[in-house]
Each structure stands twice: as structure tokens, then as C-alpha cells.
Amino acid sequence: MTSSYKHFVAGVAGGTTATCVLHPLDLIKIRFSVSDGLPTRPQYNSMWDLTKKVWRTNGVRGLYTGVTPNIIGAGMSWGLYFFFYNTIKSYLNNGEGSKALTIPQYIGCGLVSGSATLAVTNPIWIAKTRLCLQYETQQKQYRGMTHAILDLHKQSGVRGLYKGFVPGLFGTSHGAIQFLVYEKLKIWNARRKGKDIQDKMDTFDVLAMSATSKLVAATSTYPYQVVRSRLQDQNRVYSGVMDVVRTTFKNETWRGFYKGLTANLLRVTPACCITFYTYEMMVYYLP
Template identity: 85%
Template structure:
């Protein structure tokens, strides 16, 4: 699939595409290895709807303490395998597709900025392609993260989860949460739009090219701001998506999730886990983008 899309867009060199993909994979896996426990906390909070069949937590610290007490570090890293695979593959493919499409639109002139609509288009198109490829991995991650310590384990690992879902529900089971995930492509579009604009502004401010190596503080600051803006603006879709993928509660579809959540928890229900999410995604984004930018500068040409 990557080859055919690359061939169709066909204006980026093999060398550049390779660097975007490798740097993206490295950034995504590094951030996930370090910060997965915060992702576990965010998911459990986002689906916390008052059901007696699942544990209740009064705070992030309470959740962490209870998981640690039961299973130690291993408990905090429940679901880490699909998260590492999903994050690494998603970031690698996203950077690959995003920059390939962007190069096509600006005729390979990397210093030439796009219009706002073009940046958003690059983000939405890239996000949609990546989601179509990786959604089964994200369903598996959510299911594994929601295997509570007080319940019998249904899934033994990522492969077992995906196979079991396919046996029970076919392809449809592997694409639970896909529709709200498509809405979530706006997250990446907003994030990259803000990051690209800040990157261009920073380069002009310092009289440099956007391809020059950036200072560590600049990368961290710009990636943090772009992630905070995007995460705050699009968080409700993550709650809807997590609840659709949750094995402890069955919803008819997106509309059912939205109506039930609003009826039982008001608008606040759509922002459950937001604090945990911001605590997780902001440093994760900083690590990912810093690793990506440094590898793009230092990776050898092939």
C-alpha cells in the first residue's frame, strides 16, 4: 500500500521518504516506552461511567496506586505491546504520508509554505490512511488496557486479542471506533498545522531555513504548544472511540455513545481523562518530535 501511494504521489525521493518513516517510528516508540502508564490511566478514566463491573478510581494517583499494588510495574504496562507497535507504525506512516503529500503540493520545495487548507488536507488524508492500517492494533490496545486487575483475563496478548475479535465479529470487530477515529484525524491536522506555522515563524525569526537543525528548546516548545491546542480541541472523540472499543459495555454506535454519555454524565463526560491525557500527550509529543527532528538531521542519506 505504501509503495502504491508513494508511486502515485511520486515526487519525494526514496531517501527523504525513508528518513521520515524511520524518524517517525523511532519517535513514536521512544515516547510510548517511556509514557505508556499515563496512556493506561487516560483510557481507564475516559471509559469510567459508573459501572459496578469495573473498579472505580478517585484520582490518577488512586488508579496508579491500586494497579501498582496488584501487579506492580507490569500492571502499569498492560497493553504496552500493541501501543508500541501502533504508535511506532502510526507516527512513521503519518510522517511519511504527510511529507510525501506536502512535497507533492509544493512541488518538492520544502521551504515553500502551504495554505492553511492544504496543511489541514495533508493532515486529514494522512491520518485517514494511517487509521485504516492501524485501527485493529488500537482496538487491541484498548481491550488489553481495560482488562482490570479484579477481573479474569480474557485476552493473552495483542495477537490473541485481534484473532478473537475477528472470530467473533469479523472485520467489523477490528474496526470498532473507526468512525470517531476519522473525526480524530482533525487532531493531527490541527497539530501539524500549528507546528508547521510555528516552525516557519521560528525559522524566519532566526533568519534560517526550515530545514536547518532547530534548538532543543524550540522543538520542545513548539511541539508542546501544537499538541496542547490539538488535544484540547478534539478530546471528546477519544472518549467516544474508547467507549466503543470497551469490552465491558456495548453501544449500538457513535450516536448511542454520545446520547448515553450526555444523558448520564452531561458534557463533562466527554472530557473524562483529559487531565491525564494532557499530562501524557504533551511530553510524548515533545519526545516524538524531538527524536524525529534530530534523526531527520543526522540520519545518513541512502
């Protein structure tokens, strides 16, 4: 229980810190990923064009639209993910922290942890997406995270709070791939230096391994994020996942599934580095 507590607290700290620093890039990524050419929403020529328009209208505050559910969602998601992941891993290796698992076991840990975390946090992510998609040129529909969640529940019930949940489940492969790569790099690095896997790692090692694992996972699983964001977008109604896939491919070809990828990589890579570095240090130093 002490170990699980440490992983939860360290995960919350890492996710919260990264989100506070890098939320504007998340806002840019979301707006690009749903940019389907409709005249009802603002059009942006580039990330810089989007940033200038938001800044010109609302300044720094505009770039942090939707930050509250993002901080809560990121903190809870990382905390719960690390908690579930390490609890399951500890069960599989009988509490021997230095014992490596098989590749299927690492993937299984990631999939189960991601699914459990998503079941808890999906309503928060919907609120974040909808708040980020309250454009400066439109009248505000939601006053904040709580109002967005309550309004969505009022209109669509519990089902409304889990829009995008199915593609989100596919997205658990993202965490599974990321943690698999990170764990394998961590084991390789410890053996290379003749250390135990639970020893404190050098700063550069943590940053390099977390960045590599995130780049691999983010690039290979990005299309699901586009599908999920479009399902959660209040400015366009789709009948389901396949409707999003068909419409996106028809109107934008395969490129539509990678809209916002650059902004996403610019955000998630440093965010992952911050998160994992904060997590590793807190796990090592927490009593």
C-alpha cells in the first residue's frame, strides 16, 4: 500500500506540473485536430496563426482556456495510471521490483491500467475538449468544467459523459506501447551501467528514455485522438466512430487523421519528460 501510494502521488505531481507548463500546446492540438473546414468555426493557417489570434483576443487567459479540467484530468490520469500499472506489475513479479516482465505482460499492464483510468476520467476529458473548443468569436456555452459536465449529463445522461470512450479504449494501446518502450529502455540502461533498475537514474537518461517512448507511442496511435476529439466536439454531430472515420477520410483523406500531430508532439514530448522526471524523483525520495 505504501508503494502504491507513492506511485499515485508521484503520478499526480508529474501530470499536474507538465499540464501547468504546456497547456497552450494542448489547446492548439485540439483545435487543429477538429479543424474540418466548416464555416461555423475559425480557420487557422498554422499553429502560429492560431496562437496570434487567440492571444490577440484574450491574451494569456485565452491560451489557457480549458486548463482546469486538463490539470485535474492529467493529475488524476497519471496518478491512477501509475497506481494501477505498478500494482498490477507488482502482482505479476511477486513484489520483486527488479524482475522484468514479458512483453505481453507489460502490454497487459498498460491496457488494463489505461482502461481503468479512462473509466474514471472520461467525463473530465470531455469537459476539457469542449472548453478548449469554445472559440473566441463565439458566445461561451459553458462557464467551466462543472457546468460542462452537468450540462452534458442533463442533455444526454451518463451516455453523454462517455462520448469518445470507445476510441479512448483503443487509445489505451498508446500507454501500453509507451510504458513497454520505457520499461525496456530502463532495463537496458540499468544493465549498461551495472545498476539495479530501482536505483536513481541520471536526469539525461530519464529525459531521453521518456522522450523516445512518447514519440514512438504518440506517432503510432495519433489517429484515435483525432477521432475521439471529433466525437467530443459540440460544433459537429457524428453518429459514431465509423461515421467519423468515413467522413474524415472522404473529406480529408488519410491526412485528416494526423491533423495537429506536430502540435501534439511538441506538447506531449516535453510533457512526458517533465511528468516522468517528476515521477521518478518523487518515487525515489518519497518515504
